[in-house]
Amino acid sequence: MKTDFTEVQRSNPLMQMMEENLRKCVHCGFCLPSCPTYSVLGDERESPRGRIYLIKDMLESRDAPNTETVSHVDSCLSCLACVSACPSGVDYQHYIDYARSYIEDHHQRPWFERFLRSLIVYIITHARFFRFVLRMARFAKPLSRFFSSKIFSVINMVPAELKVEKITNTAKIFPAKGLKIKRVSLLMGCAQNVLRPSINEATIRLLTRMNMEVVVTEGVGCCGALNHHIGKDSIARDLAKTNIDAWLTEFDQRGIDNIIVNAAGCGTEIKDYAYMFKDDLEYNEKAKKISNLTKDISELLSEHQLPSVSLSNQPNIIYHDACSLMYGQGITREPREHLKAVGFELTEIPGRHFCCGSAGSYNLLQPAMAETLKDRRLTLIDKVSKSNRASILATGNIGCLMQLASGTGLQVVHTVELLDWATGGLKPPN
Ligand code: SF4
Ligand code: SF4
Structure with a gap:
């Protein structure tokens, strides 16, 4: 694809990466059938290829993004199905991430939308506040159909029962049941531990039965993905830096073999810290180390023998x-x-x-x-x-x-x- 960036734009390493990406796209359209929004709407602007063009125009024009482009970028799920489908290796993941952050910096959304976007992400990433809001929302559930579609969908997602988490984000060590073979740091996550604490509890039970010591590392919190995916890059980077520093302290002082993540969205984000800080002199190597230590729980389990089966008649x-x-x-x-x-x-x-x-x-x-x-x-x-x-x-x-x-x-x-x-x-x- 032909591009038309100025020399000043090209002096920005991120913009250079965008241009390289654009030039890789050969307009073949192989990505279109993989795209959920295109499959629903059948509109080119709701496809990966369409969004690539819209973003290209937005970046080349250097004007404030127009509402049409913003709306088609917003409606992308960042599911990354198109990345696997593309034969030319277009890095759509970082392309759309950059577009979202560009929009955040150059486009003024209506105040209520700005407020709602910030509020939703703030609530979800602050466990105490999130739990309080969920409790309140349960009372509003019977009335949810009287609210707007956005509020309805928020209230409708609230689980019927909220269990109190037994394991919080504070530092803790869960010793291996037998002779220790590994020491791993488990990401407790923010939303997951409020919505379904049994996932972390099950992970810890399973890993300690497999003779691994599981630690909850002091200072590790939200991975930053939710902020990152709505273009709030500086918040996401600050959260990532806090996690990187906390894990490196654990690594240096007590040693960890891996960082284990059981929420796939968070795992993808932490594995991408290396990319997030690739041009940051202070955090580049640190972030690489953390990304390399990170594994999804299923990857860790593949390296070891699962405990023997005690259940019969599995459904x-x-x-x-x-x-x-x-x-x-x-x-x-x-x-x-x-x-x-x-x-x-x-x-x-x-x-x-x-x-x-x-x-x-x-x-x-x-x-x-x-x-x-x-x-x-x-x-x-x-x-x-x-x-x-x-x-x-x-x-x-x-x-x-x-x-x-x-x-x-x-x-x-x-x-x-x-x-x-x-x-x-x-x-x-x-
Ligand atoms: S990441 Fe966006 S453009 Fe790509 S397949 Fe998913 S919804 Fe479509
Ligand atoms: S599959 Fe890749 S090269 Fe083809 S249109 Fe989509 S992004 Fe461009």
Whole structure:
């Protein structure tokens, strides 16, 4: 693709990367069928290729972004399905990230929209506040249909029951049950530990039974993904720096073999810290080290023998790939192998994989598209569950779990909860 950037623009390393990316795109359109928003709307501007053109025009013009471009960038899920589909290696992930941050810096949204975007992300990433808001929202649930579609979708996502987390973000050590083979730091996450603390509890039970010492590292908090995905790069970078410093202190003072993440969206973000700080003289090497230490829980489990199976009559399972795990980290085989290894019968969802519409805070900011994608996904899942008598849906990301659970009668659980249950742990909560 021909580009028209000025020399001043080209002196910015990020803009240079954008230009390189643009030049790789040969307009073939192979990415279009993989795009969920294009599949729903059939509009070129709602496709990866269309967005690439719109962003190119926005960057070349150097004017404030127009509302049309902003709306088509906002409606991208950052699911990254198009990245896998592109034969030319266009780095769409960092291209759309840059566009979002450019829009954040150069476009003035209406005040209510600005307020809502900031508020939603602030609430989700502050555990105490988030828990308080969820409790309040449960009282409003019976009245949710009287609110606007955005507020309705927020309230509708609130789980019926909120369990108090037993393990918080404060420093803690969970010793290996037998002779220690590894020491790992578990990311507790922000939203996940409020919405479903049983995921971290199951992870710790499973890993300590596998003779790993699990630590919660003091000072590690939100990974920054939610802010990053709405263009608030400076907040995301500050959160990332705090985590990097805390993990490096743990690494230097007490030693850790890996950082373990059981929320796929957070894992994708932390593995990308190396890219986030690639031009930062102070944090470049530090960020690389943290990204290299980071593994999704399913990757760690693949390196070790799972504990012996103690459950009999395992139910049939349907497995839903979280986009952040499948496209963001290229992990599809490992969770399936683990579930089969502990005796679960696995059923695949037929057809092309499309995002369920969760995508960080997307389901709260773009509720109409998120609902359409959820319904599409659940229609396929329900069909499979009826023919295979599967009663449980497993996935590796809290966002997908909450999104799908809000529209199905199936029990929706995290993969690690099933692995823990089958090998001597607790039954996952409904
Ligand atoms: S990231 Fe997903 S929604 Fe966005 S353009 Fe690519 S395929 Fe479409
Ligand atoms: S598949 Fe890649 S090269 Fe082809 S139009 Fe999409 S982004 Fe461009």
